[in-house]
Amino acid sequence: MRRAHAVEWVRAAEGELMARLPEGTLMQRAAAGLAATCAELLRDGAPGRVYGSRVLVLAGSGDNGGDALFAGARLARRGARVSAALLAPERVHAGGLAALRAAGGRVTEDPAEAERADLVLDGIVGIGGRGPLRDAALPWVHAAGQGAATVVAVDLPSGVDPDTGAVPGAAVRADVTVTFGTHKPGLLIDPGASYAGVVRLVDIGLAEVRGTGSAPSDPRRARGGRALGTEPLAPLFDGHVVEALQQEDVAALLPEPDAESDKYRRGVVGIAAGSARYPGAAVLAVGAALHGGVGAVRYAGAAAREVVRAHPEALVGEGGPKDAGRVQAWVVGPGLSQDAEAERAVTEALDADVPVLVDADGLRLLARRGSAPANALLTPHAGEAVALLAGIGVTATRDQVEAERLRHARALARGYRCTVLLKGSTTVVTGPTGPARVNATGTAQLATAGSGDVLSGLAGALLAAGLSPVDAGSVAAYLHGLAGRLSSDGAPTTATAITAALPEAWRRSR
Ligand SMILES: NC(=O)C1=CN([C@@H]2O[C@H](COP(=O)(O)OP(=O)(O)OC[C@H]3O[C@@H](n4cnc5c(N)ncnc54)[C@H](OP(=O)(O)O)[C@@H]3O)[C@@H](O)[C@H]2O)[C@@H](O)CC1
Ligand SMILES: Nc1ncnc2c1ncn2[C@@H]1O[C@H](COP(=O)(O)OP(=O)(O)O)[C@@H](O)[C@H]1O
Ligand SMILES: [K+]
Structure with a gap:
């Protein structure tokens, strides 16, 4: 470390x-x-x-x-x-x-x-x-x-x-x-x-x-x-x-199956993401979750057809989290839009009594509530952080958040009393107390559409595999950054390519 x-x-x-x-x-x-x-x-x-x-x-x-x-x-x-x-x-x-x-x-x-x-x-x-x-x-x-x-x-x-x-x-x-x-x-x-x-x-x-x-x-x-x-x-x-996690720290945290593992013991992650308008976010989050060390990935939402076409391994349903069957963690928000159905998905995921990663549209909806469960992991970029801060009565601009990431991430973690992963050039992961984790593996090539959906799926899978929100967020940021570098290798990359590089990032981190 x-x-x-x-x-x-x-x-x-x-x-x-x-x-x-x-x-x-x-x-x-x-x-x-x-x-x-x-x-x-x-x-x-x-x-x-x-x-x-x-x-x-x-x-x-x-x-x-x-x-x-x-x-x-x-x-x-x-x-x-x-x-x-x-x-x-x-x-x-x-x-x-x-x-x-x-x-x-x-x-x-x-x-x-x-x-x-x-x-x-x-x-x-x-x-x-x-x-x-x-x-x-x-x-x-x-x-x-x-x-x-x-x-x-x-x-x-x-x-x-x-x-x-x-x-x-x-x-x-x-x-x-x-x-x-x-x-x-x-x-x-x-x-x-x-x-x-x-x-x-x-x-x-x-x-x-x-x-x-x-x-x-x-x-x-x-x-x-x-x-x-x-x-x-x-x-x-x-x-x-x-x-900042180093390779040996990540190696010690990565979930590994043992001789007695089966798909349920390894953990099942639920993904409530995507919408008729944005099915891609669901496909990307599920794709990354499949590489996140869990035994199975459930998908719940409007993009079920697209998800199963892209990932036949996924267990899909068109209902919300409540009807999806047991999971050990939920990811809710990427590409969800902000209509009544999206709001219902967020509520059901928050009420599920398992760790929950909230991202993207889910964060905008959460900001209106101004609170989150203690086992939540919120993954805003700077713009979403501004909205979340407003939800707890703090006024800040995007530039201010980016100029002082640690302070704003901590303010969010304290205000919402849960773990916050603030994305950007230095990703910061912090709970209300204790040291903040910063990620050193990132590259600006990660700033490409859908790359945040990949991070969400991956971090959600690690949550379901049993990592704490701080560990899941920081290990996911580490692997995501490394996969970004591997897939980019000096050229522009894509969210799909970052996902494809996750197994190699994992191998290099063991
Ligand atoms: N402590 C230890 O045991 C050891 C410490 N060690 C070393 O000491 C360093 C700390 O030394 P330090 O405390 O003297 O402070 P330092 O960083 O030199 O700056 C203070 C001076 O800078 C000035 N100044 C302030 N802002 C400024 C600005 N923006 N632009 C320009 N100037 C500015 C300020 O002026 P003033 O505000 O008083 O007008 C004040 O005179 C530490 O970083 C390490 O290198 C090592 O030797 C190992 C043992
Ligand atoms: N300048 C940068 N340097 C390193 N990583 C970055 C930079 N900009 C963005 N990222 C990373 O790229 C990802 C983008 O996520 P996000 O903004 O949610 O995009 P999207 O919503 O399109 O998926 C995050 O993991 C973030 O940390
Ligand atoms: K100096």
Whole structure:
């Protein structure tokens, strides 16, 4: 599992660790890891070596600039020609600047150096950053973007909000981000994630933090410098706010039949989707559900004929969920339209007393109620999220939802008291409490009509197979993203092709 911690938590943990170590130790650990990555990038890319390479350090007014200056000093000692732009000279990290000068580095005021550099270190601002990049940095960042330099962000790309991933204005576009101690949420959530490039984690010893077991989850106490306990801080990484499933996590969650399995024990998913006008949504959702690890898929609704023609394996009926027979989970909503019959299907699925995934038209109908059962999984895109938010009295625009996905997904989960999967460039899955899951496998090629129906069918099947709503949603997003990449392979893809790639995505995830 990849975990990200909020700034408040990072500061508390670092505060505890710093109190036990000689001054400057953490910054030296950070700088050493940073310099090692830069050296590797210089050796592997242009110019092919550290000696003689041109490195530019952009140093802001905080410790992030200190990290960058110390790393610059290390590179200068290995023969790199290092210069530093001081964006707030009167507040620069004095020790870092002294080290750089002692190693032969110099100060520059010429932004054109950013264009000529082989490598630019973005130490403008780190976890202390708030709001858009300030003006002093802009000419340098712009010039770095014009040149061929590899841009390495220190801790996170400057201009990206560390806790939310919001990018309120100009920000550094990094090729590589070297982050310290733990990931920051802003590195895993778009739009911030798309500024970070490849993210590398440098261990600065946060796992050594010891405490009484409650810290550093209480940052105020930790900042107060209370006495340190002796037992290892087991819940250290329980304080994370965001997590991303990795392949081994997905492998552990995928339902697998065993020797005693039969089709009913594997789970049956019901799909109430499609309409005379939109039969395709039903065909797609059922098609994906058939690849979702259940023993059988029931379909209930107006597109029964089209569904069985496309998928003879499906058990179909033209009535609503109430008449469909037993299932372990319902998917309701894709292509359903919003007439009285659709409303009845949503009501019956919600009343069925099994986990229920609500998508598309189902969400519009749910927004009018303003509530959902606790075992529901809602799968809105940003536009549907706006409607759902309105249903609980929150006004937001689509742009606002996309700028701060985590906050809005959480608001929905709290407001409807169930699990929410917010679709889009970073899919976020969250319940009312606990860490939010973000999905790293997606690709913009998934933005194609019907791809959301595929996700619904797949996630519904995983629900029926016994996964919790958070697990079902996040595993489905993972497989769906991977299938999108496999089916696209650099070219436009389709919902049908994404479905066809699900078995390969599954195989690669086991
Ligand atoms: N803690 C630790 O143990 C360790 C921390 N480490 C490192 O320290 C970093 C955190 O350092 P930090 O706390 O000094 O904050 P930092 O990110 O440098 O920014 C604060 C300065 O930036 C300014 N500023 C704010 N917003 C801005 C903007 N939009 N655009 C431009 N400027 C902006 C703000 O100015 P002010 O608002 O005061 O005018 C203030 O002066 C962390 O990310 C990691 O790299 C590592 O060494 C490992 C050990
Ligand atoms: N820019 C993007 N990057 C990654 N995935 C995306 C992007 N845009 C959309 N997606 C994904 O594509 C799917 C689209 O779903 P949805 O909007 O419901 O489409 P439809 O209603 O046509 O099926 C979702 O899984 C969503 O997360
Ligand atoms: K930075």
